[in-house]
Amino acid sequence: MQKQNHRAIDKAAENNYWQNQFRNESYYEAGREYEDYEPAYRIGVEGYERYRDTLPEFDMAEGHLRSDYERAGERLGHKTRLGWEHAKDAARAAWHRLEGNPPDNAGRDRH
Numbered sequence: 001m002q003k004q005n006h007r008a009i010d011k012a013a014e015n016n017y018w019q020n021q022f023r024n025e026s027y028y029e030a031g032r033e034y035e036d037y038e039p040a041y042r043i044g045v046e047g048y049e050r051y052r053d054t055l056p057e058f059d060m061a062e063g064h065l066r067s068d069y070e071r072a073g074e075r076l077g078h079k080t081r082l083g084w085e086h087a088k089d090a091a092r093a094a095w096h097r098l099e100g101n102p103p104d105n106a107g108r109d110r111h
Contacts, residue, residue, distance in 0.1 A: 006052070009098060014045050018094065027089035039080045040087035043069045044094025058095045065091055 018041045019034050028037075044058075047065045055061035066084045069091065073080040080087065 006049075009045060009049050011042075011045060014041070014094065014097075017097070018090075022090070025090070025093060027086075027093075029086075036081040037087070037090045039069065039072055040082065040090035041094045043072065043087075044091035045098065047091065048095045048098045052099070058092050061095075062088065 022028060022034055022037050043065055047061055047068060051061040051064060069080065069084055069087060
């Protein structure tokens with residue numbers, strides 16, 4: 001499969017967007033801070049960039065994203081604040097935002 005040319009993702013802009021948006025998402029848990037969700041958003045953005053050509057849907061890439069998320073916590077020398085089951089909706093939202101899905105669909109499974 002030939003790799004497509006894609007526009008570069010502005011990771012700083014994505015980070016700023018989620019810092020301002022995370023409390024408005026359906027998966028947000030009261031009392032959580034951005035730092036709780038940030039690793040999941042980052043995995044969603046980086047995963048979309050890495051896997052979009054070979055695994056073009058979030059559900060197809062989820063196993064890889066989960067491994068990436070868990071390894072990121074290990075590299076930092078600590079566990080992430082949210083386990084994958086709680087973090088995946090944030091990662092999914094970041095992925096779906098980049099693929100152009102409407103925000104109201106970002107935090108939900110598409111089944």
